[in-house]
Amino acid sequence: MDVFRGLKAFFWQDKGFLLGSVLGLAAATALGLVYPLLLRVLIDDMIVPGEFDGLVALALLAVGIVVLKAGCQYVHGFSGGRLGNRLAYRLRNASYEKLQVLPFSFYDSARTGDLMSRLTADIEGIRNFIGFGFAQLMNTAFLVLFGFTMMAIIDWPLMLMTLAIIPVLSYVAIRFELHIHPVFRSIRAAVGRLTVSVQENIMGVRTVKSFASEKHEMNKFKGGNENYRDNHLALAAVWAKYFPVIEFIANLSVVLLLLAGGIRVIHGSLTLGSLVSLNGMLGMIVAPLWTLGFQINNYTQSKAAGERLLELLHQPVTIRSADRALELKDDNVQGHVQFEDVSFRYPNHEHQPSALLGFNLDVPPGSVIGLLGGTGSGKSTVVQLLLRAYDVGEGAITLDGVDIRHIELESLRRQTAIVFQESFLFSTTIRENIAYGQADASEEAIIEAAKLSQAHEFIMELPLGYDTIVGERGMGLSGGQKQRIAIARALLLKPKILILDDSTSALDMETEHVIQQSLRKVMAGRTTFIIAHRISSLRHADEIVVLDRGRVVQRGKHEQLLRQPGLYRETYRAQYADRPDELDAAAAGERRVSG
Numbered sequence: 001m002d003v004f005r006g007l008k009a010f011f012w013q014d015k016g017f018l019l020g021s022v023l024g025l026a027a028a029t030a031l032g033l034v035y036p037l038l039l040r041v042l043i044d045d046m047i048v049p050g051e052f053d054g055l056v057a058l059a060l061l062a063v064g065i066v067v068l069k070a071g072c073q074y075v076h077g078f079s080g081g082r083l084g085n086r087l088a089y090r091l092r093n094a095s096y097e098k099l100q101v102l103p104f105s106f107y108d109s110a111r112t113g114d115l116m117s118r119l120t121a122d123i124e125g126i127r128n129f130i131g132f133g134f135a136q137l138m139n140t141a142f143l144v145l146f147g148f149t150m151m152a153i154i155d156w157p158l159m160l161m162t163l164a165i166i167p168v169l170s171y172v173a174i175r176f177e178l179h180i181h182p183v184f185r186s187i188r189a190a191v192g193r194l195t196v197s198v199q200e201n202i203m204g205v206r207t208v209k210s211f212a213s214e215k216h217e218m219n220k221f222k223g224g225n226e227n228y229r230d231n232h233l234a235l236a237a238v239w240a241k242y243f244p245v246i247e248f249i250a251n252l253s254v255v256l257l258l259l260a261g262g263i264r265v266i267h268g269s270l271t272l273g274s275l276v277s278l279n280g281m282l283g284m285i286v287a288p289l290w291t292l293g294f295q296i297n298n299y300t301q302s303k304a305a306g307e308r309l310l311e312l313l314h315q316p317v318t319i320r321s322a323d324r325a326l327e328l329k330d331d332n333v334q335g336h337v338q339f340e341d342v343s344f345r346y347p348n349h350e351h352q353p354s355a356l357l358g359f360n361l362d363v364p365p366g367s368v369i370g371l372l373g374g375t376g377s378g379k380s381t382v383v384q385l386l387l388r389a390y391d392v393g394e395g396a397i398t399l400d401g402v403d404i405r406h407i408e409l410e411s412l413r414r415q416t417a418i419v420f421q422e423s424f425l426f427s428t429t430i431r432e433n434i435a436y437g438q439a440d441a442s443e444e445a446i447i448e449a450a451k452l453s454q455a456h457e458f459i460m461e462l463p464l465g466y467d468t469i470v471g472e473r474g475m476g477l478s479g480g481q482k483q484r485i486a487i488a489r490a491l492l493l494k495p496k497i498l499i500l501d502d503s504t505s506a507l508d509m510e511t512e513h514v515i516q517q518s519l520r521k522v523m524a525g526r527t528t529f530i531i532a533h534r535i536s537s538l539r540h541a542d543e544i545v546v547l548d549r550g551r552v553v554q555r556g557k558h559e560q561l562l563r564q565p566g567l568y569r570e571t572y573r574a575q576y577a578d579r580p581d582e583l584d585a586a587a588a589g590e591r592r593v594s595g
């Protein structure tokens with residue numbers, strides 16, 4: 001029940017509908033129990049004595065009850081539908097909202113397919129149970145209560161005899177629940193795994209095909225599918241074991257009633273009408289008891305679904321705005337960034353060496369910082385920390401002198417635009433991709449941004465120009481074209497801080513050079529971070545920081561660094577091996593310095 005207590009916030013405001021759904025069904029059930037009573041009157045007072053006077057009135061009463069019962073069923077259906085759908089709507093919104101605020105570290109280990117199944121199948125399970133399943137369970141309880149009360153009014157010794165089955169049935173039903181719940185939990189997890197493998201296969205279809213790994217993928221899928229099938233077989237086995245037992249116990253009570261009641265009718269201590277009526281009532285009580293298994297099934301499914309959903313909803317949001325955080329106003333931001341003795345280790349990777357160690361950097365407003373280093377040296381980590389994708393372990397990062405942990409998160413990120421190496425494009429028009437997050441951007445501004453990023457020309461060559469719809473993640477465009485659209489998107493924001501994280505790697509040097517010329521104009525007075533493997537991408541930076549295994553090993557301007565022996569010059573030599581003139585000049589510079 002803890003699960004449903006946890007979900008209470010999502011359905012309790014509709015308690016009126018919950019009440020309508022439960023009471024509607026309970027009233028319909030109670031009215032149903034009137035039938036056997038009418039049958040008793042029909043047999044004992046009309047058929048047996050041959051008295052037909054009240055027959056029409058009895059028939060009219062039966063019609064009235066039918067109409068009333070139908071009305072109650074309508075109330076149940078209407079309220080249950082409203083309750084379930086409004087609950088599902090709120091849960092979907094809350095889960096989606098949660099996904100928006102969860103930190104980067106959550107996504108480092110989250111699996112898309114698994115999250116998708118929580119937001120779809122799991123919510124559906126909860127909708128079904130809270131909307132209808134709960135009322136049906138309550139209805140069973142009402143039926144037992146009303147039914148046995150009415151039976152007691154007709155003949156309490158026979159009622160007591162049949163009542164004896166309830167504890168036995170309840171015991172079996174509870175055992176059934178205990179067995180079936182873990183199976184359902186495994187089924188939910190298996191569905192999640194299956195969805196993950198299908199989704200990853202589709203996302204990575206190019207890799208799968210180019211590595212001719214279809215068979216391997218098929219085998220992987222078969223494993224998941226077998227697991228799913230085996231879980232369902234286990235479920236069927238539990239069903240097969242308990243179902244006949246429940247049915248047997250339920251029907252045993254009917255047999256007992258007919259036997260004992262029959263003897264009493266023969267002896268004249270019970271009327272025939274009463275026996276028929278008691279039998280009808282018992283049949284009505286036993287019918288839902290017989291489906292108790294289904295109802296418990298429904299309950300456990302939705303409990304397992306609720307657990308998975310609550311697990312997502314209760315995920316800690318480790319990166320959030322502090323209370324009374326400073327909200328940055330566009331006009332007041334200078335863009336002065338300082339890293340003060342920053343060290344950082346990725347969450348859940350505590351056993352690994354620090355991704356950044358004792359990192360210091362002072363970035364005056366308007367300057368361009370280049371970050372260079374081998375793969376895994378910590379370059380991206382520097383800018384991720386600036387965006388508060390993660391919080392620093394030690395030290396502090398400040399923007400215009402304020403610790404970024406004291407700045408309102410959204411306003412901090414709004415001042416920053418980052419272009420990743422893997423540019424993500426949404427499956428919509430190029431125009432909307434450039435204007436992402438800026439619905440009010442003018443056509444001129446969009447075109448200007450595209451011109452600055454050297455994207456305008458190729459966009460105009462497409463038959464539909466800016467209205468061209470790009471496929472999922474930008475399929476149909478080259479890597480360089482995608483990067484240029486992503487750069488246009490960042491430039492349109494006119495950010496105070498621009499981060500290019502290896503985002504010109506797919507461009508030829510000439511295009512990159514032209515973009516950099518434009519950037520210099522656009523970013524005048526703003527701060528730019530350029531992460532690159534190519535020296536040509538950052539040679540004009542005001543300061544170049546060379547990283548190795550999380551530590552700064554060199555820093556300075558291009559010319560200074562060329563004159564020092566070290567990683568920068570080695571990289572330069574490797575990349576400019578075909579330009580001996582420049583290497584000679586650098587070497588001469590070095591001799592002058594050392595001499």
Ligand SMILES: Nc1ncnc2c1ncn2[C@@H]1O[C@H](COP(=O)(O)OP(=O)(O)OP(=O)(O)O)[C@@H](O)[C@H]1O
Pocket residue numbers: 108346347349355373374375376377378379380381382502
């Ligand atoms: N999300 C993450 N979770 C755990 N460890 C990470 C994560 N991202 C990076 N790392 C680790 O942190 C270290 C620094 O990674 P970072 O991405 O900053 O390197 P980089 O210099 O940008 O590399 P590249 O040039 O390949 O992009 C690496 O050892 C990397 O394995």
